[in-house]
Amino acid sequence: MSATTKIEWADATWNPMTGCTKISEACEHCYARGLLRRFAGKWGLLDDGRDSFCPRFIGDRMVPGKTYTVLDKPLHWRKPRRIFVCSMSDLFHEAFTDTERDAVFAVMALCPQHTFLVLTKRPERMRDYVSKPIGQTSRRDWVLYQAGQMLNQVHIDGFPDWPLPNLWLGVTAENQQRADERIPILLDTPAAVRFVSVEPCWGRWT
Numbered sequence: 302m303s304a305t306t307k308i309e310w311a312d313a314t315w316n317p318m319t320g321c322t323k324i325s326e327a328c329e330h331c332y333a334r335g336l337l338r339r340f341a342g343k344w345g346l347l348d349d350g351r352d353s354f355c356p357r358f359i360g361d362r363m364v365p366g367k368t369y370t371v372l373d374k375p376l377h378w379r380k381p382r383r384i385f386v387c388s389m390s391d392l393f394h395e396a397f398t399d400t401e402r403d404a405v406f407a408v409m410a411l412c413p414q415h416t417f418l419v420l421t422k423r424p425e426r427m428r429d430y431v432s433k434p435i436g437q438t439s440r441r442d443w444v445l446y447q448a449g450q451m452l453n454q455v456h457i458d459g460f461p462d463w464p465l466p467n468l469w470l471g472v473t474a475e476n477q478q479r480a481d482e483r484i485p486i487l488l489d490t491p492a493a494v495r496f497v498s499v500e501p502c503w504g505r506w507t
Contacts (some may be wrong), residue, residue: 468492
C-alpha cells in the first residue's frame with residue numbers, strides 16, 4: 302500500500318485485502334503474487350505452492366508509526382487521489398466476506414475527495430454485491446450504516462447516491478474469450494464509471 306504508485310492510471314494504491322487465487326490466463330505472470338511472496342514473512346502470508354496465496358483481509362492491521370489502520374488510511378489523505386483498490390488482491394474474491402467488502406465501501410463513501418478504481422476478474426460477484434439487497438435493506442443503506450459505525454454516529458448527512466459517484470468498477474479482459482464473458486456482466490453492473498483493463502492483451506480479437 303502506497304501514497305504513490307508507478308501505475309500510470311492511478312496516484313496511489315490501497316490494499317485492505319491481500320492474496321488471491323489464479324482464475325484465468327492473465328494470472329499466469331501476476332506481479333502481485335511475486336511481491337506477496339517476497340513479503341510473505343513480514344505480512345504473515347502463506348503460499349500453497351500452486352494457485353493460491355492466502356487471500357486475507359488485513360484492513361484491521363495498524364499502519365506502522367500511525368494511529369490508524371490499513372482500512373482507515375484513505376480517510377487521512379486530504380489531497381484528492383485516484384486510488385487503485387486491492388492492487389495486491391481482488392476485492393470480490395470468494396475468500397472475502399460481504400461484511401469486509403462493506404467496510405471497504407464505507408471508507409470509499411466517506412472519501413468523496415478521492416476517486417477509487419476497483420478491478421476484478423470476478424464480475425458476477427461484483428454485480429451481485431452492488432445490486433442485491435440484504436433482506437429488506439438496500440446495499441446503499443447497509444454501507445451507510447457501516448460508515449456511521451466507523452464515525453461513531455448514527456446518521457451521516459450528505460451521503461452520496463448509489464452507486465457511489467467516486468467509484469469506478471472494471472474488469473480484466475486479457476483475450477477475446479474473457480472479454481465476451483466479462484464485459485456484458487460489467488455492463489449489467491450499476492456503476493458511476495465502468496472500465497476495462499486489456500492487460501496483458503493476448504490472441505486475436507474480433
